[in-house]
Amino acid sequence: MKIVVTVKLVPDTNSEKRIDPGTKRLVRTGVETVINPFDEYAIEAALQLKEKLGGDTTVTILTMGPETSKEILRKALAMGADDAVIVSDPALEASDVAVTGYVLSQALKKNGFDLVICGGLAEDGNTGGVSGALAEYLGVPGLTNAAKIEVEEGKLRVVRETDSGHQTVSAPLPAVMMVTMGVGEPRYASLKGIMGAKKKTIAVWPVAELALDRPIGTDGAKTELLTIAKPPERGKGQIVVAEDGPSGAKIIFDFLKERKLV
């Protein structure tokens, strides 16, 4: 089975310093570019399926971005994905969700797929619209918010999270599936995985290699950014030490009353 995971590369908003278990080095965060944290769960889901299904199941990582994204994609390969494709072209700059969905769908057609796995929301744009756009453009079922996944005999069965509980939904393959964090924590790359990743293929496809028949980049975008501003920073409020339960409760109660919240 051919599994393709679509990922987005986003600025890291995680300011906590952490140690990379592979290199044992401090990961210097800040304005670093990373795989969208939600998409790591999609990679994890794909790798779990690969382990379960075995045989000739492959996992390909697909992204749209600059060629320099290669080094970031190595992480996904080190986790266990087989290869990666970057659709990279200056003409793609300033693409919105409509263009991204369209370009990725054309890349998926070129690559071939039985199952496309997407993460939930992107950390930066927070649109969450790409998996739906892929289902539309590819004309296949689009399952969303999948937490538990089974594949058997060409059929996908997922337990999905809803706004009020869970649903079990089945659909035939090929399909697009967006997953939640319920699939389980993304694995860390092993040292062997990191070494092995260096030999794996990362293909770079310019848009000329895709059969595109719609405008892309700014011309294809259906939305335009008018303004971007900093939100007013929340000021530091009061900090009050409570002597005991009742006095702490009274401080909060009075505060809520003053703000007309009770």
Next chain:
Amino acid sequence: MQHVITFVEHKGGQTRKVTFELATEARKLADALGGKAHAVVVGAGAQALAETLKGYPLDVIHVNEDPDVDRYLLDPAIDYLETVAKSVGPAVILIPNTLQGRDIAGRIAARLGAGLTSDVTGIALEGGKIGSISPKLGGTSITTCAFKPADYGVTTVRPNSFPAEAGGSGAEIVTVEKPAAKTYLMLIESESEEVSGELGLEEAPVVVAGGRGLGGPEPFETLLKPLADTLGGTVGASRAAADAGWVPYSLQIGQTGKTISPNLYIAVGISGAIQHKVGMRTSGTIVAINKDGSVPIGDFADLLVVGDAFQIVPELTKQLRATVHA
């Protein structure tokens, strides 16, 4: 884009406050654009809900109780929305920014070739353009995005962003024809309701959230839930609490969880690291209870009470109950 269509989320005719917020905003936007305000309500219970919606300032409510809507995932509902959009003509489509709403928005936008703006907290008309205001990059930037000229635009709206105001002279309820025969493939085999009757985290006006400081799953039930219930809100959690398995991930607020804007956010035993902050920084008022006075949440909470949450919260619940019942 001239008209406004709002997609109504519901379960068997039961809906949430955001439906009325969107109905109200649809009217205002339609008036500004010189068009009409429509709503689409499909699935079991649609007719009864449409009657309720007549109390809001809409022009036309399109209904169909087609059982396929509840039998198959997303597809039938999207087909109905598409049918209405095409019959109404150029329009902005407003959809709640919930799990289901985001799914529908992504699909309908692609199908109609429409632009998609998401998690919108305000809409402003600027020089003939419809500007969608939305916090991005974890709330660290506020963007205004406009639709480029096209027949349709799709916007997902963050609950609690607009007021819900009843009014109007009673919309016309019409039946929308079932879209031409299609084979639906995503079969809903079974369904369980775990938070039935309660407000979703993203829509609740008050959220009482717990973190590592609570030490286990029980305080979420015994400590936080009574307080949330008293305030008409719901319970949330930090990632630490979800990771520990104390609460389901669906309750997690923050970077890899939900982004919410309740009127009041009460953080109990949550330190307020940046990953948590980005999910709740746009809340109206933030109150924190923590035994440590130097936690990061003190830098942006409106009030941090340093003390023992296990003593304070039950007392607070008691005091609030006494007021409510007075």
